[in-house]
Amino acid sequence: MKIAIASGKGGTGKTTLSTNLAAFLAEREEVVLVDLDVEEPNSAIFFNRPPEHEEVIYKQIPQWDESKCTLCGICSKVCNFHAIIQLGPSIVVFPELCHSCYACSGLCPEGALPMVPKRTGRLAGFQAGNLHFVEGRLDIGEEQAVPAIAKAKKYASQKFGASITTIYDSPPGTSCPVIEAVKDADFVIMVTEPTPFGLHDLKLAVETVRKFGMPFGVVINRHGIGNEDVEAYCREEEIPVLAKIPNSRRMAELYSSGKLIYKEIPELRNTLQEVADACFAAVKGGVQ
Amino acid sequence: MKEIVVISGKGGTGKTSVTASFARLAGEEVVVADCDVDAADMHLLLNPDFGYSEDFYSGEVSFIDQSNCTRCGICANTCRFDAISFTRGAYRIDPISCEGCGYCARVCPTGTIINKPRLSGKWHISNIRTGSLMVHAKLDIGADNSGKLVAKVKNEAKELALEERKSYVLVDGPPGVGCPVVSSLSGANFVVLVTEPTLSGLHDLKRVYELVKKFHLKAGCIINKADLNPEQCAAIRKFLEEENIPHLADFPYDEDFSRAITQGTTIVEYTNGNLKQLLAESWEKIKELTN
Structure with missing residues (x-):
């Protein structure tokens, strides 16, 4: 009980x-x-x-794999929490805003955002x-x-x-x-x-x-x-x-x-x- | 205009109780912000008139349009928050568990899931009986994003203070060290730490002060119920010395705190005793340290 x-x-x-x-x-x-x-x-x-x-x-957050990324911008579009943005030629993740929903990771056409554990x-x-x-x-x-x-x-x-x-x-x-x-x-x-x-x-x-x-x-x-x-x-x-x-x-x-x-x-x-x-x-x- | 946050x-x-007393002592020179939006209690002491109210929308919540749903189940497999389950012959989204990420809507092959703005509370601007204004709010039960509502309350209070040429925004903060606390600390000019001489009180004070340090904020500490446990009180004083935190005052263990609450009034109005004097001196010290 x-x-x-x-x-x-x-x-x-x-x-x-x-x-x-x-x-x-x-x-x-x-x-x-x-x-x-x-x-x-x-x-x-x-x-x-x-x-x-x-x-x-841990919580799971996306980690940018620069070598696979084509900067298509889908990740920042699908994130409802503004936790991932494109800054010039880079993708930046804000771990404290991330809800671990996996949308950016799952919808990235290149598989350039694997989820990795972050200590909380x-x-x-x-x-x-x-x-x-x-x-x-x-x-x-x-x-x-x-x-x-x-x-x-x-x-x-x-x-x-x-x-x-x-x-x-x-x-x-x-x-x-x-x-x-x-x-x-x-x-x-x-x-x-x-x-x-x-x-x-x-x-x-x-x-x-x-x-x-x-x-x-x-x-x-x-x-x-x-x-x-x-x-x-x-x-x-x-x-x-x-x-x-x-x-x-x-x-x-x-x-x-x-x-x-x-x-x-x-x-x-x-x-x-x-x-x-x-x-x-x-x-x-x-x-x- | 300076912002003073009590946590x-x-x-x-x-x-x-302490914040409401400061609000009473400060009268027209402050705008009060109740940022404990989960369990806001300040209105029980300051008689707000709820003069202006506005709905607070934050984030989204997903809905399944049952008429177009083919029951493929992709949404339920995609959701990381266990918010979608197959019950009574259909996939349904539990709005409490849904975090509004919208991933389900993006993967639904028939486009049958829609996202709607989530109504997650209400906020108010009130005239209070101290001759000033208070911004306060009520978060809906189980709502996410209390940090955002805290930010909203604070920002509205700041704007009001600027418009009305008030000297201070006085913020009653939430307990804990998580998102609502982080949100109430951002932009503070001075932090008042109210603690008690218990092992838990010191343990929690140390944690929240670590957060205050991360933001490089000036702080001072009040030890409430100071005579409850002399040994713990000494331990807190030692911590304050080590960290160079100004020790603002010791308040005695006094049931007038509860009695004033029961009368729906502030301590400084309820009693003429020592406690009133101590509160008045503390408020003067806080102003000095803030400016």
Whole structure:
């Protein structure tokens, strides 16, 4: 089962829930945690282990073969992203604009634009007891997060298979990186906070996940600050609230030092169990 | 006219609360740009009137005209984004997965695939209650090209600032280090980094600062929730010293941040306490360093 932990707003507690839920479940069974927030991956901080496996993440871009090129100009005409242009007697590729669609390469009549890999990030993994950790990490200056997210997911699913519980720590927002992260999840947990910012961005996240149709639920973090509007919204929309995590400076302090909260605050174990039960029940029972 | 961009790397460090407070303090001297177009929240604090709105089209999306389709399947084999599948007896393009490269349309033997401009959001120019103007936007769910919408919002804000003879464009940036962040940094005169003393906060600050350095931009840093973890706070200060980044201020861990948001107002309006003073001093420092 694949559980994506997402939120529209950043800093609501996605990584806190992902790492604590994964470590908690790993006390009894094998779990895979995949950090898909490739722009700012933070989950590994909570396990403090060096990577045991590393590989480079590539995307495919065209490479100009001057010896074959007749400067016909088709490549720049077919590129919808302005990633390849003719500059005098040369063809110039802008890798950061390239979407790896292969149109220039495939439609070049001379075969003068073979696709070659270009590094965009790094994948890392380690094992801590029952917990298998995988992280995608975008290189600084690279703009497209999607290939790195896709690679981390593919690596995790090929290595560990579909039967093992897999948790995706997803990026914030509602645009293409989030879509890539959550699209094949069996269940999505949205973490929010009970403020107007939390509510506004939760609504966007709900709209996003409803496009896919998988079951989802909400975890309200920092419960007690703000107001009741998030709960009222969930009631109205019949979205299950899986858990409420109280607003607590102590939890923020534990997070700040890279500690797993449930190990220091045992009450959180019940919360994590409830969240896990709700996910499994929703996926098995096909409710919501 | 100078452009000041507020970013953080990590989400939830208080960027928007801080930026909205600066907007309040600056009043008529700034045009505000909310460039967190994925999850724009600044409008919840500054009461924009959505005075002018325009659709934002970016890139294309492909459609199959079913009446001429011979079901040859070349399009599906060509698509690198798994956007075309054979369902309910026909090839169909999933608009969310389609990146608009148009390769399918070019290889379709019957010319039955067409590309249409993709409506991917809306942007607005608003009067806000600080006596100034704000440019803001909403990206459609799942849309690509948030970087382009960020660029649009910024450029509109710049033009307005020039027309209206404002001193600054104040930009609330998105989290992360990817395309929307790169887009909001381009052309900035000063970057305000808002961080928090957590291991994640510092980790993300280092990454986003590497990006700031690539663009050779001047920056300063605010440590929010500074008293949450003295050890991490010291680690951030050390990093700022090593990198010669001016340390603009330490803000305390203060639930007034959340309370002000809940009241739909800025911190400097919500409280008369120490935090208001610190924000005012920071804004003055930022202006000094920008000019």
